[in-house]
Amino acid sequence: MSETTVAMNEQEQLATLWFIAARAMAVADGTVPAVKEASAGLYAQAILGLSEETCRVAKSPESIGNLTLVDCLAGVHALPRELAEKIMTGVMMIAFADGHMEPLEVRWASMLASACEMTDEDFQRCCASARVIASMFNPTAPQVEGEE
């Protein structure tokens, strides 16, 4: 068994942490772009290995309702290194999905990487993987809307 294989309720906790971290990155510019929205669930199921049901439960008000970003940072800090890096990679994938970066996206990435106690090299590695995954998710170019 892989060290990342965890019990069911831990899976739900992982899913909850993932969705908080992913939401923060996705909405940091104040909007919810569709390209970022769908990739969050795909990443959860394909890379984090979470089931569809676990993802649904994680987003229920009982699971996610009262948690803040600080709770998320504390939760990520307590995760095994491998899982924390996967979350970081996924969050960066979401940041890259629209080909654009915003100050609060940078801040959230910095906070999350610090909570994971990453070195600069770890963070760079996560970003490189995230960019590769983002390119597979059919990213959008900045400022396409409104073009004639």
Place this chain on the structure above:
Amino acid sequence: MSSEQGSNFEFLNRYDDRVSHLGAQAEQYVHTDPESCLFKLRLMVEMMARRLVELQAPRLADLDLIAILRSLEQYGMLPKKQADGMHAIRRDGNAAVHGSETPIPTAMRRLRDAHRISAWYCSMIHRGLKVHPSQFVPPPGPVQKDDHSQAMHEAAEALEDQIDDRRRATREGLLLFNEQEDVPTEVHRIVSELEGLDRVAQAAGEPLVDAEFVAVVMAMEMEQLLEHPTLGLDTREAKREAEKQFQRIKDGFELRETLYAEERRALMLYHQRERQDRHTREN
């Protein structure tokens, strides 16, 4: 459908008569030839999608239907509910074209979807227009001749319900927010928290992985991403765009730093004056 009942798509005549005509044809076939009904509906969806793309992003007009729908979704021009309905018509229409047998209840559901989508479509092609189509009335079909056909009909309905539930469950699993959540309020809450974290970093010092380093790494990766064939920027353009984005972030940090320093200076001055006033009063 009976000659007394008008088409559910009559309201569309004023806005797009070709689409309205296809809808009416689909209604006529729903009981007698459900495959043809789906074929007409698929064509109807394709026409609507192409018209929307011509109006909003003409460079996408040469793509095939699935790529057009995905692009419209990505650019936020196609809400989830309408996208689901259009994809369902596209999928079932393709299956019908390739010879899959289509139960009447399936065709009827897609007809209902098309009716809902067409009202939204009108409001999109005539911006701001409020369209109030009459409620969808299922075209009347022949009376079920025997129990067996009735049972088959009910089984197909039940299967359609199951498929709808499955699709809904998959969507709920994938999306960032539940359908019941008040998304704008949640977004506002998260952004406020992020701003709070930003102020903490400003006052207490950067965390272990500092923001400027993060911005540099992100800009480098963004440059490579912008050269990806999907985004289509050449090397120079990608570099310029990444540098522009990095500079904007850096300028933001510097401005924030300046404002913070000014705020601190003002606070210090205030306390200094307070102390002086107190000293004057005491003497």
